[in-house]
Amino acid sequence: MLFSKSGWDLREYLLTATLPEITGVGMGENGPLIVPGGHKSHANHLSTRPSPYRLLKSMYVLDYEMLRSSIRAFIGTHAPRHAPGAADADPVSKERVTVSSSPNFIVNLPCPFSDPQCIDDFTSWTHYFPLRTAERLLHIMFPDTKDHKVKLNYASDQDEDLFRHMTFSLRDPHQTNSEDEDFASYPPSLIIAIQPPWILAPRDLESFVNSRKFPSFDPDKPNSPFCSKELLWAKLWDLCVKKRCQWFIVSNYQGWVLGAFSAGWTRAWITDIIAFDDLRPTAIETIIFWLASSLGMPGGFTIPEFPEPVPNFEFAQATPAAGAGYKRTLSQMSGTLSWDSQELLELDYESPDDDALSDDTISDEKRPIPTDFNRIAYKSKVVDWRNDPRIRDCQQKRSVVPSEQSGDSFASQDHHYADGVETGSWMLGNPNNAHANAYYH
Known part of the structure; x- marks a missing residue:
């Protein structure tokens, strides 16, 4: 249990609890190199590349004094000075406060980690100290949120040596810890993206925060490289x-x-950098505030509304299936999204300006032509459609080829169709259809 001379005073704890310092980064014989103060790492080689589907345009920094005032008011309202029955550790859920606040609040636990020497160590350290503590205290302040947990992400990522993330999500009883959350029943409330300081140096993080514009995709220069801050934003x-x-x-x-x-994904609002050892607010206070805000808790931050077209994303809860179509669909995205991804099947076009019409109001003349899609998967979908019992029951009546004997045209109301030609065969290719075969191969 946390010990306090004045008893369990959550508000006092939050006022003084600062994160433990990572003192030995890069000190190990095989550890990463320390980035000199005031320098960038030049090591953030993320795989993201320019793409027209990315809608982000502008980033705004929230006023620090207003944010600070909001956090203090939030903590003052919701953090009890005396929390009877609220322990720093929950024996059932195994949640616990892991950060001491000397001299009044001491966590009598040995540190389970040495200073991080690799990204796996860094991820464990970041989860154990700030995030486990913030999660436990949030659940004390708002017991109804106890089913929301900070979860480590176990899905493979081609940038996993540079970038990791965790999610703050409602516990899905049908999902194991090892499963990817991309198709979970409940989308996460918040994502925690982390990079170790030998990749995302303090100067790199400053550059990220100071970004105000995200570059538009240039179709004449589709392979223009991103700089480090743009890679991270993408x-x-x-x-x-x-x-x-x-x-x-x-x-x-x-x-x-x-x-x-923003709701239309064209804008982002961010705070200035809160240092791990800041006071009033502390890093733990700000994390709790943001976790609570993502759940819509009273007194939290509300995302500003902005006039912008809201894209019509469709979310599938199953394995992504390929297909061609106009609307962007997240069901067609898996793995790391990139310009040359074979699984990114949405159409390639530039994001609209602020005053542009929404997707649903774009005329047919302005609709773009698909540049590529997964033909094998699309062919599979056509096969499934063609083999549908409702379709096959009509095979004797329907074909794509009008009978030569009938003399009817395709515009006729009542067609007589040739026998032996299955519905949809023209879309799949066959030995007698050179055009279709060339299209799919």
């Missing part, structure tokens, strides 16, 4: 869109940035 946007989550936190542990995307 990676974050892709991840949040894929997981259907507007709220996020970005951190290298030494600094914490809170943020949220």
Whole structure:
């Protein structure tokens, strides 16, 4: 149990609890190199590339004094000075407070980790100290949120040596810890994106926060490289869109940035950097505030409304299936989203301006032509459609080829169709259809 001379005073604890410092990063014989102060790491080589589907345009920094005032008011309202029956550890859920606040509040636990020397160590450290503590205290302040947990992500990612993420999600009883959340029953409320300080150096995080514009896709220069801050913004946007989550936190542990995307995914609002050892508010207070805000708790932050077209995303709860169509669909995204992804099957077009019409109001003349889609998967869908019993029951009546003897045209109301030609065969290709075979191969 946490010990306090004045008893269990959650508000006093939050006022003084700062995160433990990572002192030995890069000190190990095989550990990562320390980035000199004031320098960028030049090591953030994320795989994200320019793409027309990415809608992000502008980023805004929230006023620090207003944020600070909101957090203090929130903690003052919801953090009890005396919490009878509220323990720092829950023997059932195994939740616990892991950060001490000397000299009044001491966590009598040995540190289970040495200073991080790799990204796996760093992920464990970041989860154990700030996030487990914030999760436990949030559940004390708002017991109805106890089914929301901070979860480590176990899905493979081609950037996993550079970038990791966790989710703050409603517990899905039908999902194991090892399963990817991309097709979980409940989208996460918030995403915590983390990079170790030897990848995302303090100067890199400053550059990320100071970004105000995200570059538009240039079809004449589709392979124009991103700079480090743009790589991170693109990676974050892709991840949040894929997981259907507007709220996020970005951190290298030494600094914490809170943020949220607009409903139309064209804007982002972020905070200034909150240092791990800041006071009033502390990093733990700000994390709790943002977790609570993502759940719509009273007194939390509300994402500003902005006039923008809202894309019609369709979310599937099953394995992504390929297909061609106009609307962007997240069911067609899996893995890391990138310009050359074979699983990104939405159409390639530039995101509209602020005053542009929504997708549903774009005329047929302006609708873009698909540049590519997964033909094998599309062919499979046509086969499934053709073999549907409702279709096969009509095979004797329907074909794509009018009978030559009938003399009827395709415009006739009552067709006489040739025998032996199955519905949909023209879409699949066959030995007698050179055009279709060339299209699919």
